[in-house]
Amino acid sequence: MKLESVRVFVVGNPPPGYGGRYFVFLKLRTACGIEGVGEAYAATFGPHVVARMIEDVFMRRFEGEDPTRIESLWRRVHGSGFTLRPDPSLMGVMSALEMACWDIAGKAANRPVYDLLGGKVRERLRSYTYIYPEEGESDAVYHDAERSAERASDYVRQGFTALKFDPAGAYSAFDPRQPDLESLALSERFIRLIREAVGTKADLLFGTHGQFTTSGAIRLARRLEPYDPLWFEEPVPPEMPEEMAKVAHATTIPIATGERLTTKYEFARVLATGAASILQMNLGRVGGLLEAKKIAGMAEAHYAQIAPHLYCGPIVGAANIQLAACIPNFLILESIERWGGFHAELLKTPILWEDGHVIPPTAPGLGVELDETVALAHPYPADGRLHLEMTEQPLG
Numbered sequence: 001m002k003l004e005s006v007r008v009f010v011v012g013n014p015p016p017g018y019g020g021r022y023f024v025f026l027k028l029r030t031a032c033g034i035e036g037v038g039e040a041y042a043a044t045f046g047p048h049v050v051a052r053m054i055e056d057v058f059m060r061r062f063e064g065e066d067p068t069r070i071e072s073l074w075r076r077v078h079g080s081g082f083t084l085r086p087d088p089s090l091m092g093v094m095s096a097l098e099m100a101c102w103d104i105a106g107k108a109a110n111r112p113v114y115d116l117l118g119g120k121v122r123e124r125l126r127s128y129t130y131i132y133p134e135e136g137e138s139d140a141v142y143h144d145a146e147r148s149a150e151r152a153s154d155y156v157r158q159g160f161t162a163l164k165f166d167p168a169g170a171y172s173a174f175d176p177r178q179p180d181l182e183s184l185a186l187s188e189r190f191i192r193l194i195r196e197a198v199g200t201k202a203d204l205l206f207g208t209h210g211q212f213t214t215s216g217a218i219r220l221a222r223r224l225e226p227y228d229p230l231w232f233e234e235p236v237p238p239e240m241p242e243e244m245a246k247v248a249h250a251t252t253i254p255i256a257t258g259e260r261l262t263t264k265y266e267f268a269r270v271l272a273t274g275a276a277s278i279l280q281m282n283l284g285r286v287g288g289l290l291e292a293k294k295i296a297g298m299a300e301a302h303y304a305q306i307a308p309h310l311y312c313g314p315i316v317g318a319a320n321i322q323l324a325a326c327i328p329n330f331l332i333l334e335s336i337e338r339w340g341g342f343h344a345e346l347l348k349t350p351i352l353w354e355d356g357h358v359i360p361p362t363a364p365g366l367g368v369e370l371d372e373t374v375a376l377a378h379p380y381p382a383d384g385r386l387h388l389e390m391t392e393q394p395l396g
Helices: 047-062 070-078 088-109 145-158 181-198 214-227 241-250 263-273 289-301 314-325 341-345 372-376
Strands: 003-012 022-030 035-040 125-130 162-165 203-207 231-233 255-257
Touching: 003 047, 003 372, 022 047, 022 088, 035 088, 035 314, 047 070, 047 088, 070 088, 070 289, 088 289, 088 314, 125 314, 145 162, 145 181, 162 181, 181 203, 181 214, 214 231, 214 241, 241 255, 241 263, 263 289, 289 314, 314 341
Parallel strands: 125 162, 162 203, 203 231, 231 255
Antiparallel strands: 003 022, 022 035
16 A cells, blocks of 8 residues: 545634644545545644645655654654654644554555554443533633533533532733632532532542642642542643642542653653643544553553543544554543544444443544535634644733
């Protein structure tokens, strides 16, 4: 097999926009006609720039190559332009191309990707969702603890056994900062009311976005400890795992991190310093499926668990499922609610969710096919905002 072409789709995510403002999908095609899909979680440049990056990397490194030689392709991209560094944009591009290569390899072998990565460990994958507003409701649920607790009960009735929320306040390019007393009180109120609403029927996942100093994160953790959350997510910025380790050592709550990290090298520092025991790599940024499998292997030796991150589209979601199905130290999978709405419309066969779990597909490759008609019907404007953006003024 030889790779012949790439096509990129920059897709606007219509309201309510769960998963981000846009998705960057690609489709690789071999000369013998096999197609594979991928998705990039590269958000440091506009998505149309990322599309050109994908085309550039494909032309330089992938065109005419055997898509099953993933290790060789990865090393050459990682060193592209004399880098050999965990560059998040380059690795976002690599991730999308790499998962499409796995999709092709699985289709050529007529096997799911998880069979090519060691075989299935679990028949069902426990999943969680953010607490989102009901359809047509305002975003008050993100700021109103009482309403958030009501929605938590709704999700438990649907079958979810874990819920994530992040009431700790906005994040800024000038962080980290100390949380103010109002933020501390609101965070404690959220977790108390949600715990009272769901009891022991659901784990609580407390999210932050690295906005606090080490001492500030420890202050917040002590407010949260009585309610026994499953994790405290990215309590400080990800650039200094040594500081995150101080938070981990000061609290009984497990620390989770990884959505902004890329390659085995950054995750190795997290594990070596003891910064987190739950790793949340995003398959559209970390460097792809094989890189994530290597990270999961390192984590296994540290008794750390894997909870793949998802705040993007369903192709990354499908790759997360393939990884989660074949690793022994899987903890839980992030879902966009029950995989309905636009995420389902984008796929010819939606991701299967039932009773709080995702069911791994048995179809070959990634097990999903992008509906190009839907993707092309939702273009994202060239002058649109980035996927996620930080406040550009200091807070507090």
